[in-house]
Amino acid sequence: MELLHRGVLVVACGNTLRGDDAVGPEVGELLAARLDGTGASVIVSDQLLPELADDASRARLVVIVDAAADRPVGSVSVRALAPRRTTDAVAGAGPADGEAARPPGPFSHGMGPEDLLALTRDLYAATPDAVLVSVGAESLEPGAELSESVRLAIPRAVEVVLQVILEGTRGVWTPHA
Amino acid sequence: MTRIEGHAKITIQLDESGQVADAHFHVTQFRGFERISQGRMVHEMPSLMARICGICPVSHMVASAKACDEILGVTVPPVGVRLRRVLNLAQIVQSHALSFFYLSSPDLLLGFDSDPALRNLVTVARQTPDLARDGVALRRFGQRIIERLGGKRIHPAWVVPGGVSRPLEASERDSILAEIPDARARAHRTLEWFKKNVASWADEVAHFGDFPSLYMGLVHEGGNAAYSDGLLRVVDSSGWVMADGVDPRAYGDYLGETVEPWSYLKSTYFKPLGYPAGIYRVGPLARLNVAERLGTPAADAELAEYRERLGRYPSSSFHYHYARLIEIVHCIDVIAEILSRPDVLSPHVRARADINRHEGVGVSEAPRGVLIHHYRVDDDGLVEWANLVIATGHNNLAMNRSVLQTARHYIKGDQVKEGMLNRVEAVIRCYDPCLSCSTHAVGQMPLQVDIRDAEGSLLREVSR
Numbered sequence: 001m002e003l004l005h006r007g008v009l010v011v012a013c014g015n016t017l018r019g020d021d022a023v024g025p026e027v028g029e030l031l032a033a034r035l036d037g038t039g040a041s042v043i044v045s046d047q048l049l050p051e052l053a054d055d056a057s058r059a060r061l062v063v064i065v066d067a068a069a070d071r072p073v074g075s076v077s078v079r080a081l082a083p084r085r086t087t088d089a090v091a092g093a094g095p096a097d098g099e100a101a102r103p104p105g106p107f108s109h110g111m112g113p114e115d116l117l118a119l120t121r122d123l124y125a126a127t128p129d130a131v132l133v134s135v136g137a138e139s140l141e142p143g144a145e146l147s148e149s150v151r152l153a154i155p156r157a158v159e160v161v162l163q164v165i166l167e168g169t170r171g172v173w174t175p176h177a
Numbered sequence: 178m179t180r181i182e183g184h185a186k187i188t189i190q191l192d193e194s195g196q197v198a199d200a201h202f203h204v205t206q207f208r209g210f211e212r213i214s215q216g217r218m219v220h221e222m223p224s225l226m227a228r229i230c231g232i233c234p235v236s237h238m239v240a241s242a243k244a245c246d247e248i249l250g251v252t253v254p255p256v257g258v259r260l261r262r263v264l265n266l267a268q269i270v271q272s273h274a275l276s277f278f279y280l281s282s283p284d285l286l287l288g289f290d291s292d293p294a295l296r297n298l299v300t301v302a303r304q305t306p307d308l309a310r311d312g313v314a315l316r317r318f319g320q321r322i323i324e325r326l327g328g329k330r331i332h333p334a335w336v337v338p339g340g341v342s343r344p345l346e347a348s349e350r351d352s353i354l355a356e357i358p359d360a361r362a363r364a365h366r367t368l369e370w371f372k373k374n375v376a377s378w379a380d381e382v383a384h385f386g387d388f389p390s391l392y393m394g395l396v397h398e399g400g401n402a403a404y405s406d407g408l409l410r411v412v413d414s415s416g417w418v419m420a421d422g423v424d425p426r427a428y429g430d431y432l433g434e435t436v437e438p439w440s441y442l443k444s445t446y447f448k449p450l451g452y453p454a455g456i457y458r459v460g461p462l463a464r465l466n467v468a469e470r471l472g473t474p475a476a477d478a479e480l481a482e483y484r485e486r487l488g489r490y491p492s493s494s495f496h497y498h499y500a501r502l503i504e505i506v507h508c509i510d511v512i513a514e515i516l517s518r519p520d521v522l523s524p525h526v527r528a529r530a531d532i533n534r535h536e537g538v539g540v541s542e543a544p545r546g547v548l549i550h551h552y553r554v555d556d557d558g559l560v561e562w563a564n565l566v567i568a569t570g571h572n573n574l575a576m577n578r579s580v581l582q583t584a585r586h587y588i589k590g591d592q593v594k595e596g597m598l599n600r601v602e603a604v605i606r607c608y609d610p611c612l613s614c615s616t617h618a619v620g621q622m623p624l625q626v627d628i629r630d631a632e633g634s635l636l637r638e639v640s641r
Contacts, residue, residue, distance in 0.1 A: 123302050
């Protein structure tokens, strides 16, 4: 591949000691190998952290890969992300039309993709395109093994992320089964 | 695997007149690393012990590796010592940045009584983006050093028994040095901001763990603060030296450990004064009290101003914040000094040997305070016994005292306002950001407060 993936950031997150939560890092490691030399950056992290906002601000496309407890086990789904809108009364700020404003989400262990994008916007005035690729998890209990269904979903998740990167268009993603 | 994480519980005991008589801070998670390590090969210990914590794994690696160094009977090459020091200092920078910017700045900037749903870094970022950016950048600065040297930001594998696993490359050194000026500027800017605003937190300063105690830390010969090596010093609240030049191997002669039935967290105390009179504190506030100086010009200038403002031996735990910011300045400057040395690229960074002793003790200064790893092994190097004395344990008595003081000041009768709960969180946060992280979220720390009357009957339970 050429360096046409410069400006792409993949953040693969999850706790490798929490069962299927490890699917993010597993996918991330494979993507790091596949995307080596293409200009894309891959960060494997236990969780989403504020300092990732700095990395995200330098990207034109951010792809977050994570396990999801609310999706069918072993499924791979894609949805576009937008920065969380906040409720604090800063002059000129406020919810956009059609979306109710919500307080910033809980922080530290509870920081979600929308919060990360909000930090990216508020700290660095950057709003990269962002997509969440989720792998449906069976169990997030303590343990070092992936469930069979999730393990089998890893190659598909890798291909989905690569497809998302290739498509690279704003906000139009076809959910994959 | 366990580390300090999970829920916290506080019980508050009222007397017959409805005033706070006692309070306890309970850590309800079982850790168990001392048992997990039994039967493991001693060479595995640094990597295993790093998993105790996701914020300060390097501290555990350094202390563990030093214990292993003793068991191997090796002298780590000087460059290996310095490289370990760089890694430890980088971790202190990123951990202090986490503590101050991510966990504490929402209280300091938005107010202790502000809406908990908004009292977090996301709101700080919207209202004071410059400060938030400095925090993010300082944390990245420390983490990138760890990642460059150790291969990854969390649980790096570079520190090993005998030294470090590979020499530093010129490109790594140069890239770190290139980031020093920016990190310095951000650290100084934050310190200036804090100094301008500290007067606005006068009530918290007076009631956030302001009491006399001993202080313990590592110092070099001559009195400079030490973070990876040095000997233990203990001073009292007026600076009287209670113990000095203590080889960490003799920690058991000076530090007692006890367990209370209401918490899994061990409490340590200064043995010559007994329990609980031997209460002491560790960490940034204690380090600046114990040391004569830090040893770098800019940080020592800040230290001089700190002492002029607060006295030679400040006693309020609120000043952990101020001390933390000065330490960030110092750590950045020491990293620059070490990496500017001509010998820092030396290939001689590790000594190798087999088992030569059956016991080893390693001590380092973690961001939160003195950290001790003590192992006993058999002839084959299998760990038979381990004792870990962690900074949070050193501070347990002090944290309990602080919670009591805060409760007495802010709780009247059985009325518990959210701002009081937040101040209890904030007192704990002065000592140990791992606890705040472990109880998950700023503003949503799963905290349970029980208020009981003089007979022990539960009057009210508040949790969130």
